[in-house]
Amino acid sequence: MIWLIGNKGMLGNDVEKLLKERRLTYLASDNEVDISDYKALEKFGKDKKIKWVINCAGYTKVDKAEEEIDKAFSINKDGVRNIALFSAKRQIRLIHISTDYVFDGQQDASFVYREDDKTNPINIYGKSKLAGEEEIKKILEEYFIIRTAWLYGIKGNNFVYTMLRLFKERDVVKVVEDQWGSPTYTVDVAKDILKIIEDDSVNYGIYHFTNEGAASWYEFARTIYKKAKRLGLIEGNKKIVIEPIRTEYYSTAAERPKYSVLSKEKIKREFNLKIRGWDKALDDFLVFLKENKIENI
Ligand SMILES: NC(=O)c1ccc[n+]([C@@H]2O[C@H](COP(=O)([O-])OP(=O)(O)OC[C@H]3O[C@@H](n4cnc5c(N)ncnc54)[C@H](OP(=O)(O)O)[C@@H]3O)[C@@H](O)[C@H]2O)c1
Numbered sequence: 001m002i003w004l005i006g007n008k009g010m011l012g013n014d015v016e017k018l019l020k021e022r023r024l025t026y027l028a029s030d031n032e033v034d035i036s037d038y039k040a041l042e043k044f045g046k047d048k049k050i051k052w053v054i055n056c057a058g059y060t061k062v063d064k065a066e067e068e069i070d071k072a073f074s075i076n077k078d079g080v081r082n083i084a085l086f087s088a089k090r091q092i093r094l095i096h097i098s099t100d101y102v103f104d105g106q107q108d109a110s111f112v113y114r115e116d117d118k119t120n121p122i123n124i125y126g127k128s129k130l131a132g133e134e135e136i137k138k139i140l141e142e143y144f145i146i147r148t149a150w151l152y153g154i155k156g157n158n159f160v161y162t163m164l165r166l167f168k169e170r171d172v173v174k175v176v177e178d179q180w181g182s183p184t185y186t187v188d189v190a191k192d193i194l195k196i197i198e199d200d201s202v203n204y205g206i207y208h209f210t211n212e213g214a215a216s217w218y219e220f221a222r223t224i225y226k227k228a229k230r231l232g233l234i235e236g237n238k239k240i241v242i243e244p245i246r247t248e249y250y251s252t253a254a255e256r257p258k259y260s261v262l263s264k265e266k267i268k269r270e271f272n273l274k275i276r277g278w279d280k281a282l283d284d285f286l287v288f289l290k291e292n293k294i295e296n297i
C-alpha cells in the first residue's frame with residue numbers, strides 16, 4: 001500500500017493519475033490531513049498497511065513565504081519531520097520532493113549541481129525545504145529525496161499557463177532572461193517516482209530529477225509561444241513581442257537562484273533512466289491541453 005500525500009497539488013495530481021493507471025493500491029490525502037499535525041497523520045494512517053509514503057505536499061508559495069515564514073517552516077520542515085517520524089515508526093519507505101532552490105545558483109553556466117554539492121538557499125522557501133531534507137536525514141535511513149525544478153503540469157498555477165494567458169491578454173510580454181533552470185513536466189517526475197517503487201529500490205539517498213537541458217525563463221517563454229502558435233492554442237494572427245528583461249528590473253519578494261541546473265547523472269545511473277529534453281516534454285503538455293480543450297489558462 002502506498003500513501004500519496006498532497007494528491008490535490010500539481011505534482012500529486014499526476015502521481016495519482018499514474019497510480020490509478022498502473023492499478024497500484026494506494027491511499028491519498030491532501031490538506032484535510034494536515035502534515036504539520038503529527039496526530040492527524042497517525043489518525044489517518046492507523047491500521048493501514050503502508051509500505052511507501054510519497055510526499056508531494058508542501059508550502060510552495062515562493063514569494064509569500066518571505067512574509068509567512070512560520071507557515072513555510074511549519075509545513076516544509078515540521079510537517080516533513082512528522083512524515084519522517086511516522087515513516088520511521090512504521091518502517092515505511094519515504095519518497096519526498098525537494099527543490100533546486102536549496103542551492104544559491106551563483107555558479108556559471110558550465111556548472112551542474114550534483115546531489116552532494118554545497119547547499120545555500122537564498123530565500124525562505126529554499127531554507128524551509130532544506131530544513132525538511134535535514135529532518136528526513138536525521139530521522140530516516142530508508143528515504144529518497146528527489147530535488148526537482150521549474151515544474152509545470154495540468155493542475156495548478158505554473159509558468160506555462162501564465163504565459164498562455166498573457167499571450168491572450170497582451171501584445172508585449174516581458175520575461176526574465178538571466179535566470180536559468182530546467183523546465184520540467186510533472187508527468188515525467190511522477191513516472192520517475194513510480195519507477196523507484198516499481199523497482200522496489202533500496203538505493204536510498206538524495207537524487208536530482210528534471211527534464212534534460214536548460215533554458216532561461218525568456219527562452220522558455222519564446223518556446224511556449226512558438227509551439228502554442230503552431231498548435232493553434234493562440235488564436236488569430238495576433239503577434240506577441242516577447243521582451244527579455246534582467247532580474248533587477250523585475251522585482252519579486254523572494255530572490256531566486258540565477259543558475260540552478262541539476263545534474264541527473266546519479267538518477268540515470270541508479271535507475272537506468274532515459275530522461276527526455278524539456279522541449280519534447282513541453283510538446284506533450286501543449287498537445288494534451290489542445291486535445292483535452294483545457295482552457296484553464
Ligand atoms: N512547483 C515547482 O516549480 C516546484 C519546483 C521544485 C520543487 N517543487 C516541490 O515539489 C512538490 C510539489 O509541488 P507542487 O508544485 O505540486 O505543489 P502544490 O501544487 O502547491 O501542491 C502542494 C499540495 O500540498 C497541500 N498542502 C499544503 N499544506 C499542507 C499541509 N499542511 N498538509 C497537507 N497538505 C498540504 C497543498 O494544499 P493547498 O493548496 O490547499 O495549500 C497542495 O494541494 C513540493 O514539495 C515542492 O516544494 C515544486
